[in-house]
Amino acid sequence: MPPPATNAADSVADDKPLVLLAQPLFPHFAAALEGRYRFVLAADADAAAAAEARVLLVPGLKVVTAELIDRLPALELVVATSVGVDHVDLDACRRRGLAVTNAGGAFSVDSADYAVGLVVAVLRRVAAAEAYLRRGRWATDGKFPLATKVSGKRVGIVGLGRIGSLVARRLAAFGCPVAYHSRLPRPSSPYAFFPTVVALAAESDVLVLSCALTEETRHMVNREVMEALGGGGVLVNVGRGGLVDEPELVRCLREGIIAGAGLDVYDKEPDVPPELFAMENVVLSDHRAVLTPESMAAALDIVSGNLEAFFAGRPLLSPVTL
Amino acid sequence: MESLGVLLLHPMNAYLEQELDRRCRLHRFWEAPPGPPRDEFLRAHAGSIRAVVGNASYGADAALIDALPALEIVASFSVGIDRVDLAKCRERGIRVTNTPDVLTDDVADLAVGLAIAVLRRIPQADRFVRAGLWKAKGDYALTTRFSGKRVGIIGLGRIGLAVAKRVEAFDCPVNYYQRTKQDYPNYTYYPSVVELAANSDLLVVACPLNAQTRHIVNREVMDALGPKGVLINIGRGPHVDEPELVAALVEGRLGGAGLDVFEDEPNVPEALFTMDNVVVVPHIGSGTNETRKGMADLVLGNLEAHVLKKPLLTPVL
Numbered sequence: 001m002p003p004p005a006t007n008a009a010d011s012v013a014d015d016k017p018l019v020l021l022a023q024p025l026f027p028h029f030a031a032a033l034e035g036r037y038r039f040v041l042a043a044d045a046d047a048a049a050a051a052e053a054r055v056l057l058v059p060g061l062k063v064v065t066a067e068l069i070d071r072l073p074a075l076e077l078v079v080a081t082s083v084g085v086d087h088v089d090l091d092a093c094r095r096r097g098l099a100v101t102n103a104g105g106a107f108s109v110d111s112a113d114y115a116v117g118l119v120v121a122v123l124r125r126v127a128a129a130e131a132y133l134r135r136g137r138w139a140t141d142g143k144f145p146l147a148t149k150v151s152g153k154r155v156g157i158v159g160l161g162r163i164g165s166l167v168a169r170r171l172a173a174f175g176c177p178v179a180y181h182s183r184l185p186r187p188s189s190p191y192a193f194f195p196t197v198v199a200l201a202a203e204s205d206v207l208v209l210s211c212a213l214t215e216e217t218r219h220m221v222n223r224e225v226m227e228a229l230g231g232g233g234v235l236v237n238v239g240r241g242g243l244v245d246e247p248e249l250v251r252c253l254r255e256g257i258i259a260g261a262g263l264d265v266y267d268k269e270p271d272v273p274p275e276l277f278a279m280e281n282v283v284l285s286d287h288r289a290v291l292t293p294e295s296m297a298a299a300l301d302i303v304s305g306n307l308e309a310f311f312a313g314r315p316l317l318s319p320v321t322l
Numbered sequence: 323m324e325s326l327g328v329l330l331l332h333p334m335n336a337y338l339e340q341e342l343d344r345r346c347r348l349h350r351f352w353e354a355p356p357g358p359p360r361d362e363f364l365r366a367h368a369g370s371i372r373a374v375v376g377n378a379s380y381g382a383d384a385a386l387i388d389a390l391p392a393l394e395i396v397a398s399f400s401v402g403i404d405r406v407d408l409a410k411c412r413e414r415g416i417r418v419t420n421t422p423d424v425l426t427d428d429v430a431d432l433a434v435g436l437a438i439a440v441l442r443r444i445p446q447a448d449r450f451v452r453a454g455l456w457k458a459k460g461d462y463a464l465t466t467r468f469s470g471k472r473v474g475i476i477g478l479g480r481i482g483l484a485v486a487k488r489v490e491a492f493d494c495p496v497n498y499y500q501r502t503k504q505d506y507p508n509y510t511y512y513p514s515v516v517e518l519a520a521n522s523d524l525l526v527v528a529c530p531l532n533a534q535t536r537h538i539v540n541r542e543v544m545d546a547l548g549p550k551g552v553l554i555n556i557g558r559g560p561h562v563d564e565p566e567l568v569a570a571l572v573e574g575r576l577g578g579a580g581l582d583v584f585e586d587e588p589n590v591p592e593a594l595f596t597m598d599n600v601v602v603v604p605h606i607g608s609g610t611n612e613t614r615k616g617m618a619d620l621v622l623g624n625l626e627a628h629v630l631k632k633p634l635l636t637p638v639l
Contacts, residue, residue: 138590138604175427
């Protein structure tokens, strides 16, 4: 895909607002936004573009360092296309007084659906049963072993934001009692609050991670949490890989400290701990929870809305609290 | 129950077998294979066998019922009793029980799990990552949203209603077909399966199997569901015309399928194994430890009630 950046010589005569790109835009974003802005890749920006740029658009999870931010003296806004903004150096943004926007609620529904899909897939061993059947083993080796019931399992949700709330509503309809942990209790929530992840894990059969990755939440699921979750417990992560101490997760799965896991995110994507490949009690996927046309269209709407609002001097649609 | 002679047709559940062995006079039918051993077994025990315990695959057919003159009750370790000769049982005054309700949640859970798995391609993702292809090929493959899809349910019985309740939490409009319209304010009735399919994105088969519902999902229904439509079968294999299903998937007339049941289990059309738009599992609808124990307890409870001349817990006849 060619980068949709115009070159600096053309841009001089062009009065469209300049938007720096941390990496090339997704094709359909490029198609929709083309003609409305002058896009220049940050890596290709000359001194004039770097001095002029008020907005940095960050497609995907491209890392935005303090060094890049410091090179852009006129920068006012960082526009992310994701919900989590842990790939952006938020300390640097805070120091510089920059605004940061995310994808708001664009991905909530698909993330929540995917989390529920993983819960069912892990407990009912759908992927393993599929592999058993596709290898022809039903006819030769007989019945697939019994799995674990979903309905009625106690679900603990870490982070009762937009995604967590939708997961809660969905799994409640499966007859699952729901509890949650977040920084502060939500008085309007009908679900039980636990002040720590360990306490939540101890009272849960299924622990779903749907919170932001921050310095506070990094590796919040450690061995102690997995021991509290216990030998019948299952971990589902649709948040960020960094929320979990990954080597410890591999050890806990191997030792039977927890029963299984459904993982859409990893610490160093696209690297996945190879020990997981041989485990039948895990369901793995390639950070695809949000990848539907509906989510991508909603993300484009909110990104384009934030850009328009910024250049028109109106309030941003989805500012992140820094 | 110590004196109750029970014939268990097949080793279906270790806990059930152990409890029957402990509490009754248990005969294991598979230990007397067809031929002379079985004839001899029946000569020796037919007169004392008062109960038969079977399941969805092994039922009391006419020949077996005729061979057991003292038979009083057939307690099936299943919801479906299409393998039990009900007419014969009625004629002989033999009671029949099944295990309804206990597996409702499991089957409904799996139906929704399969729907999400098909649309979001979860097992495909699992295969992709395990094969090490994420790093090699990169990501960015869009899948289809589940929330909000129109779900058409064939048969709004216990399982159908449990599916409806779950998908409502995903903001899916619920449509249904069955012989008679019910008074459900939130669900839309269609008077035929074809009309149901034409107005649904996902079609879930959740009705009992009988002469009227055999091949209820035929070519016309699949064409009405269409190239973006997805069929979920957690009922019985013969509900669906399987060669037509394979043809519809191969030709792209149907978008995808999530299948727990097949016409000739455990044989599954091999063409399905190479398709990426289907999720196929080996009849695991009620295959959880929790539910199988609940079903076993219900079989034991029915036998006990029969012996004590109390009302049966879950009578069919």
